[in-house]
Amino acid sequence: EAQVTQNPRYLITVTGKKLTVTCSQNMNHEYMSWYRQDPGLGLRQIYYSMNVEVTDKGDVPEGYKVSRKEKRNFPLILESPSPNQTSLYFCASTPLGDSNYGYTFGSGTRLTVV
Amino acid sequence: AQSVTQLDSQVPVFEEAPVELRCNYSSSVSVYLFWYVQYPNQGLQLLLKYLSGSTLVKSINGFEAEFNKSQTSFHLRKPSVHISDTAEYFCAVSVGAGKSTFGDGTTLTVKP
Numbered sequence: 001e002a003q004v005t006q007n008p009r010y011l012i013t014v015t016g017k018k019l020t021v022t023c024s025q026n027m028n029h030e031y032m033s034w035y036r037q038d039p040g041l042g043l044r045q046i047y048y049s050m051n052v053e054v055t056d057k058g059d060v061p062e063g064y065k066v067s068r069k070e071k072r073n074f075p076l077i078l079e080s081p082s083p084n085q086t087s088l089y090f091c092a093s094t095p096l097g098d099s100n101y102g103y104t105f106g107s108g109t110r111l112t113v114v
Numbered sequence: 115a116q117s118v119t120q121l122d123s124q125v126p127v128f129e130e131a132p133v134e135l136r137c138n139y140s141s142s143v144s145v146y147l148f149w150y151v152q153y154p155n156q157g158l159q160l161l162l163k164y165l166s167g168s169t170l171v172k173s174i175n176g177f178e179a180e181f182n183k184s185q186t187s188f189h190l191r192k193p194s195v196h197i198s199d200t201a202e203y204f205c206a207v208s209v210g211a212g213k214s215t216f217g218d219g220t221t222l223t224v225k226p
Binding site for chain 2: 031041042045058092
């Protein structure tokens with residue numbers, strides 16, 4: 001089944017404790033992206049990647065890091081989480097080409113930083 | 115840069131009534147347009163998309179959207195809603211392959 005898999009689904013952590021949220025896709029998509037969803041603010045892009053070793057900032061990158069060492073994986077790293085990073089996070093992917101086919105999303109990771 | 119405005123944050127309707135969720139966009143170049151649906155505790159799923167050609171696009175579950183270039187709109191409609199259509203709906207715009215910009219979402223609540 002074609003899918004984007006995120007782990008974990010739920011995470012509660014303390015301020016300052018480094019964490020990684022994993023994202024993996026099995027569709028050979030070039031483009032991958034991380035979004036955060038907050039009430040009333042819709043989805044805001046954190047980072048994106050056009051291909052292996054190619055990453056760039058989205059609209060709200062502060063406090064986050066990413067890497068793209070393999071085409072299928074795009075982990076999101078919070079090196080020193082703070083309470084304002086409490087949010088619902090989504091990973092998404094799409095193929096690059098002549099057109100835009102829309103995103104395939106993961107099921108989400110609900111992060112609480114206390 | 116492109117932007118998306120979803121004109122209604124919440125839309126309550128009764129079951130079997132028609133519904134329209136409104137979406138306007140802004141862009142200086144040609145766009146691709148999308149509607150996504152998010153059911154409770156789930157990720158977003160692509161509902162339908164406009165890439166080119168016919169301005170009326172349809173989903174498999176009875177939703178349709180019409181691209182109106184002059185009004186820069188891409189409203190989502192369904193003639194008769196079901197309880198199971200209760201969800202949050204996101205309009206999105208893209209100017210090419212890759213990044214999409216999302217609206218703030220519209221919560222559709224279908225009441226019995």
